[in-house]
Amino acid sequence: MLNFFKKNYILIFLIIFSFLLLFSSAKFNSATTDEGVHLYAGLTYLQKNDFRLDTEHPPFLKELSAAVINFFHPNLPQDGLWQKAGNFYYDSWQEARILSEDFFYKSGNDPQKLILWGRFPFIILTLILGIFVYFWAKKLYGKKAGLFAGFLTLFFPNFLAHGILINTDVGLALFIFISVYFFGKYLKSSQLRTNWQNLVLCGLFTGLAFASKFTSGFLIPIYLVLIIINVILSKNIKIFFKFFCGLILILTIGFLVVWMAYFFSFKIPPDPNLAENVSLWSGYNLSSSLQMAIEKNRIMLFPAEYYKGIFLVFRHAVSGHGSFLLGQTSNYGWWYYFPVAILYKTPIPIFVWLILSFFYFKKIRSKNIFDEYLLIIPIIVFLGLSMFSKANLGLRHILPIFPFVFIFISKSINLVDFKTIKFMRVQKKVLIPALGFLILILWYLFSSVVTYPNYIAYFNEFAGGQKNYYKILVDSNLDWGQDAFRIKNYLDKNNIKTGYIFYPWNGDSALEYYNINLQPLPWDGQGVKGKVVISSTYLQLFGFDWLRKYPFEQITPGVFIFNVN
Structure with missing residues (x-):
């Protein structure tokens, strides 16, 4: 054990430093808008074996968070809303939100304890992601690259932002990442016993991804493309059938893991003809043939809530969501939304290392070119498919691409031999690149530290300072409800006791809990005078243009x- 610490003390230091940033920022950020719903829903899964709430997200990560909170024996509210949410053919998101607000703020529970310890499993998952990135990069490019990739992951502002939240994005990134790793080992291995182990492990982590978020379905085209590339590189078309059968087994294992997350439920969708209210697809022009197919094949659709969730997510992605980008608003999104989000919310040194990795690719690439495809294909497929979505809500939706990016660019550190630097004697052609690389590393670290603890609001220098952030992106890129603590502190510091507020991320009960006793802001501004506090997201998306003429x-x-005078 002592020998392990001696060999890996740098990695251990990075993990501890990252943990301190994650855990302390988890304490200093109030609950974001979806966390209460996820935690409350997870508790109902564990305590009631009932999955009626929050079906738009599979249950595993919610159950993981709820398993910790269960030790505190929290009180769960129940009323008529719970019964209403039990209608399978009804989207109960509003009932879930109200119930979760009651759970947090009106049921005798301690909201701060719930949110902090509910977040704890996600902090651990973020650290595991950094460790796994280290080992994969080390395997491909050496220990120096492994430490570099681990550093990039553990101090990536967007992982520090979403790695503390009761949400699905970082957990999905971890499980997709590990799934692709074992799928690559499965494709490369020629030993039967090892291949079976890789296949089973790939199936297990694929299942965890499927049980965490529905965009994990992007793994299927990723696997197919990797199979085709492997067949082309090996020049052996016969192995395609072998790997395709292996993929079927992986997906079968994955389904069993998903089924386990639903506690092996055999529940199937009820007959829609007998349902009291079928509003799930009303207004979406669902074809009669598809409705008929659902009715005829209900017996195979178990667990029922998983398939309801798939439908809800597909409906959301196709029908769109109110979004903001570069001064524009849209319900249908933009194909370039995620590239723009990457441009402004990724530390600039990443782009420099990416250019170096491509420019010197032949010199520093892995010996096996297929290892490079294992990193590049998930990025291209996941980002490419995400760009078709009309629900443009934040960079968090493409977080799974970044571990692959970090390993891919980690090889660039092998362009510099830091051991040869002796400042008084070294040649400039060695010293300058090494100093340049060191400056980029310090710049990256500074980006992480200076943003603490409000990592959700991280933007790089291209944005031109925080006065411009809200002009570029909002929602989970900037303000997602995490600022209630800071609003309260500002009001107290400036002795502001009257005024108006529009900060509805977690309802009026959350504002009351934080003792933010301002009046609700009317939509039209009639009769409003004095101080007005408002979220940038709602300012940009919900028609408060009348406020813009006032100083703020x-x-x-x-x-x-704003000062409305």
């Missing part, structure tokens, strides 16, 4: 206080 300050990058 920024409480945080994503929250404004």
